[in-house]
Amino acid sequence: MSLWNDDLPRIGAALKEAETKSAEPPAAPAATEVREAMDELLSSFEAFKETNDERLGEIERKLAADALTEEKLARIDTALDRQTKKVEALALAAQRPELGGERAGPAAAREHKQAFERYVRKGEAHELRGLEAKALSAQSDPDGGYLVPSETERAIDRLVSEASPIRAIAGIRRIGAASFKKPFATGGAQTGWVGETEARPQTATPTLAEIEFPAMELYAMPAATPTLLDDAAVNIDQWLAEEVQTAFVEQEGAAFVNGDGVKKPRGFLDYEQVADGAWEWGKLGFIATGSAGAFPASNPADRLIDLVYAVKSGYRAGGRFVMNRTTQATIRKFKDAEGNYLWQPALAAGQPPTLLNYPVTEAEDMPSIGVDEAAIAFGDFRRGYLIVDRLGVRVLRDPYSAKPYVLFYTTKRVGGGVQNFEAIKLLKFSA
Known part of the structure; x- marks a missing residue:
């Protein structure tokens, strides 16, 4: 009996350690997994290229591809998309630092985080209200919510940036x-060449205009159970950041496009x-494919090259x-x-695939x-x-x-808009 009593503290400590480990977030993926x-x-x-070459050969021989070959190619294409997303997710997880633990910083920041x-x-x-009133925060409003600590705001911004395709670029x-x-400037100052001793003609005054990017309110409303909030092992920063990530990313992604x-x-x-x-400032220029709703039947890749070289070299x-x-699959x-494929998968985890040696960003809000x-x-x-991001998450x-x-x-x-109309060109599937 005494031996059993002596073991109780050790057993209790082991159980507590097991519970703590089970509450910890999963470890970052190992390099071997990536x-x-x-x-x-x-x-x-490689399997995709082999099957597609087989499909092209059947078209040359029989003027049509075998249905089984088309089906096999579609399956491999779907697998490529799935595996690309898996590699990207593993790369992000490997790079993501842990959010848990107190960071060293000013006493006021730690006090605000605890409150x-x-x-x-x-x-x-009451304590949070007093701290923000003391800091004279213009963005704090008890009826509209309280500012999250800077550490939580950075966590939200990082997770959203990692998952939002347009925000990332x-x-x-x-x-x-x-x-x-x-x-x-809509009209620059007059310039020209003159000799060393020649009189300088008076230059015209530059004409300036202004573009404005207002910050609009974006919201999410995650829910929690009282049990989750009472659980001291739950990292509130990480929980809130991950809960609002999906809502913010979906709304932002659609709006930025x-x-x-x-x-x-x-x-x-x-x-x-x-x-x-016919391009002019304030509009986006496009290159037409020459075929309504499709690439041209012959040399379709030429239109992609035309699109690249429609952009000035400084932006290329x-x-x-x-x-x-779906466009990427085509x-x-x-x-x-x-006979080399123009699209190439990423050569390293965390890198995007390339097309004509330029990175490809997959944004599902782009039209098909x-x-x-x-x-x-x-x-x-x-x-x-x-x-444009206004400081402060409430x-x-x-x-x-x-x-x-x-x-x-x-x-x-959050706000956003085009700031340089020369830097972006479009490929329009029109005749």
């Missing part, structure tokens, strides 16, 4: 006001589109293609004159190939499209509307 996923992706692409955690877990707002500006205004600018950012496809030969250096998954079958659809964009999006705790669950009304302000 390598295995990359090998699987490259093997699938915010008590507000989220138990609804105790666009220019980003953080602002503290309701909007961001950017001047640009197709948004009309009314209570949301303006997407780059919402601007007026003109043939590139940072250029990339943007298209959705282009994946294209070859050059030497169709009549008069601008299904492919190319250019330097970091210089061409600007996203959270309002609501334990009443959906009892027994606790809702967290989480808001951030």
Whole structure:
């Protein structure tokens, strides 16, 4: 009996350790797992090329591909998409630092973080209200919620940036006001060559105009159970960031591509589109494929080359293609004159696939190939499209509307629009 009693503390400690380990987030994937996923992706692409070559050979011999070959190619194509996403997810997970633990920082920041955690877990707002009133925060409003700690805001921004395709490639500006205004020259100062002793003619005054990017409110409303909030092992920062990630990414992704600018950012496809030969500032130029709703039957890759070289060389250096998954599946079958595939999978985890040696960004909100659809964009999006983020993410705790669950009304302000109309060109599937 005494031996059993002596073992009780040891058994209790072992059980506590097991419970703590079970509550910990999963470890980052090992390098071997990432390598295995990359090998699987490259093997699938080799199988894709082999099957597609077989399909092309059948078309040459019999003027039509065998149905079984088409079906096999479609299956491999789907597997390629799935494996590409798996490699990207593993690469992000391997790079993502842990959110748990207190970071060293100013005492005020730690105090705010602790007060915010008590507000989220138990609804105790008096301490948080006092801290924000002391800091004279203009963005804090008890009726509209409280500012999250800077560590939580960074976690949300990082997770959203990793998952949002356009945000990952666009220019980003953080602002503290309701909007961001950017001047640009519509008519530059007069210039010319003169001799060393010649009189300098008077130059014309530059004409400036202004574009404005207002920050619109974006919200998500994750729910939690009282049990989750009472569990001290749950990292509130990580939980909130991961809960709002999907909602923010879906809304932002659609707005950055197709948004009309009314209570949301303006997407780059919402601007007026003109043939590139008639391009002017304020509009996006496009290259037509010459075939309504399709690539031309002969030399379809030539249109992609035309699109690349429609962009000035200064922007081509940072250029990339943007298209959705179905458009990428069509282009994946294209070859050059030497029989080499134009689309190539990433050579390393965390890198995008390439087309004509330019990176490809897959954005599901881009339109699919169709009549008069601008299904492919190319250019330097970091210089061409600007996203403005107003500092501060607010959270309002609501334990009443959906009892027994606790809702967290989480808001951030985001805007966006084209800032350089020379940097982006479109491929339109029209005659």
